[in-house]
Amino acid sequence: MRLYEYGGIDVLRVDEVERPVPGPGQALVRVRAAGIQPGEVHIRTGELHERWPATFPSGQGSDLAGVVVETGPQVRGVAVGDEVLGFTHARASHAEYVAVDDVNLTPRPEGLSWDAAGSLYVAGTTAYATVFAVDPGPADTVVVSGAAGGVGSLAVQLARRRGATVIGLASEPNHAWLDAHGIVPVGYGPGVAERIRQVSGGHVDAFIDTFGDGYVDLAVELGVRPERICTIRDWQAAARVGARTDGEGAAACAVVLGELARLAARGELEVPIARTYPLEQVRDAFRELERRHTHGKIVLRP
Template identity: 55%
Template sequence: MTTPSALPDTARAVRFDRYGGRDVLQVQDVPMPQPGAGEVLVAVRAAGINPGEAMIRQGLLHDRLPATFPSGQGTDFAGTVAAIGDGVADSSVGDEVLGYSWKRSSHATHVVVPAGQVVPKPEGLPWEVAGALDVAGTTAWAVVRGIDPVAGETVAVSAATGGVGTLVVQLLVARGVHVLGIASARSAGWLADHGVTPVEYGPGLADRLRAAAPDGVDGFIDLFGPEYLHLAAELGVPADRTDTIVFSDAAAELGIRVSGAAALTEEEAPQVLQRLAGLLQEGAVEMPIAGTYPLDRVADAFEDLERRHSLGKIVLIA
């Protein structure tokens, strides 16, 4: 292992020892993780939080993604390489990187991951943006690719100003797509400023979508829940042009694809992450940051997230 100096004996990490509400979250001292062969240790500067993490902690995904207690949490992160294991050639101590963990471990001051799961952080990209990019970014990329719209088509997007939605609508606009962004009225300004037609959610939504797209809706991306899958069917959107990130009975019944970050192959994921980081650095897309919280206030961060009204991402600062 290569390290610039002796590491502390302990790190700080979020832990929970049972399913439950935000009150089960604790930030504890844990043994400093050590990189093995082919791995890197990253001192975390920022780590995004995601709705799926709240669902795992509540036990709502136990059948598909069971927790083993005590459990850590977190996928996204950005930080500085603090140590490297044997056989790592593409990373050096001191490199600024962003990446992802599949071991629910990024909500911490230090995280160990395979070296292939980090990419260089572009110079000037803010830490909080880099640290929140992976899940939202790769999910957005996957769902847009899933319906593969072309210029001139009309695509509706639910939860259009959430962490994933803000990226989805910008990627669609970049393709020349007419985007109908379903969100609250208070988010209409942001959507309009980014070339999206805002459509307020709530009763009468189907009529408002028809009025906004009199020639019909060609595709539908659902980022919220199964009621939107039935809406897509009501609007006449074919199942193969509808995509969702939420597993549900409705998706299975209607034959609708469930995409997300896991839809990318092991080889594709870091390439997409690097591409998105570059687009953000160039200003071609932006990732709004709704709020930042210190690691010790992780429960407050999730309270903010679970209100489901944030514009963009909520980020932990380690």
């Protein structure tokens, strides 16, 4: 997948390029599945140029899962034939092959699907970081916005594992899934503050915002202390009220990824997959993502 300029979905291209050669400490992975992210949309349009500039032609993608087909010198911990999941910071995983630093790979546990493995890194480590940031316990009530999305669907489960009462904001079609996972579902939209007060008894201890669009201010309105509000979308509001912005970068390592993968393989953490697309249909995949109504992850299969 290549970008030659900033722009809309139409700038996404699938090109034939030379197969990467793994360097020292790298493994070449034949990709079986790779997740796509909302952040990639903002990078592609140039909205995040000041924060994460692109050098053209640019690849895209960080999540991946696949099979090691070649190793470079001084590689440790992986060998040809290993099934792995991991990540790259080189914007390169939306491809058939990607060279990955060995420290960014972890074994794919038996029982973890390729789709779940290939879409777990960004959403999983981001969810992990947000839950760690607000530090919920058994006596706490936590609200999560975008509770059925890629990050939100994992954050609600991880917060619930900490023993907290978790309220998930989502559309009506996703309420049954939330309820089945021990989450209290609440519809978003006008009147949401009052609906949250009704199900929480008027007390909310922490708030994880995975959606943006005013939820930081809602958390403040609900009486949540700023240090227990974490947003991954509304950095301006966080700066204004003193909320936290711990996201993927705060837990971006193979150790955390491996822990999440083992939980998922044991059935203790569900990684919902909304839909899969072949790499050639990458534009269709992003059209669906940009509607912002998917339940779980959208995955490319190179």
